[in-house]
Amino acid sequence: MRDEVFIRGAVPMTKSEVRxxxxxxLELGQDSILYDVGAGTGSVSVEAARLIPTCRVYAIEKKPEAIELIKLNKEKFSADNITVIEGSAPSALLDLEAPTHAFIGGTSGTMGDVLQTIFDKNPEVRIVINVLALESVSEVLSWLKEHSIEAEFVQVQVSKGKTAGPYHMMMGQNPVYVISFGGEGGAAVE
Structure with a gap:
């Protein structure tokens, strides 16, 4: 889905190419239960919910402005299989059903605790994490090493064309690290 179709604000959004x-x-299936942690505008939640209408999606977000945007986008796209959860992870995850999949777009410094909570609920969960900062990559790497988990790391660098007079120039966006691991046959965490 194009970024322009979402109702936005000053809240960060996972851009279409990275999404x-x-x-x-994520490798979602018909019966997936997806946590979207740090859901922002809800772009990942909405696109997953529309892609697989039988999937149950929990959009977890702590910022009030973002919560409103998620609700507006849920309504705009008739994504009735999204449940909006207001609160901070990992505590906001505790009363939810166990996930089969998790997308982590933001944890406000609680990455290790969020990962552990998710794995405690389902050791076979499939997780995809998007990070921008090298410190966040380092934090994920440390957690993975501590738990002897192998992950795939992909860096996505997108440039989009912009008209500048009679010319077209490519304008680079921030590179995003897409880290994925777990799933059926994945490593259990102790």
């Missing part, structure tokens, strides 16, 4: 790679790496 496409991330959704592919």
């Amino acid at each position: 496409a790679v991330s959704l592919s790496k």
Whole structure:
């Protein structure tokens, strides 16, 4: 889905090209239960919900402005299989049903606790994490190493064309690290 179709604001959004790679790496199925942690505008939740209407999606977000945007986008796209959860992860995850899949777009410094909570609920969960900062990559790498889990790392760098007078120039967006691991036959966490 094009970024322009979403109701936005000042809230960060996973851009369409990165969203496409991330959704592919999630490997969602008909009966998936997806946590979208740090859901922002809800772009990943909405696209997953529309892609697989039988999937149950939990959009977890703590910022009030983002919660409103998720609700507006849920309504705009008639994504009735999304449940909006207001709160901070990992505590907001505790009372939810166990996930089969998790997309992590933001944890506000609680990455390790969020990952552990998700794995405690389902050791076979498939996880995809998007990070921008090298410190966040390092934090994920440390957690993976501590739990002896192998992951796939993909860096997505997107440039989009912009008209500048009679010319077309490519304008680079921030590179995003898409980290994926787990799933059927994945490693259990102890």
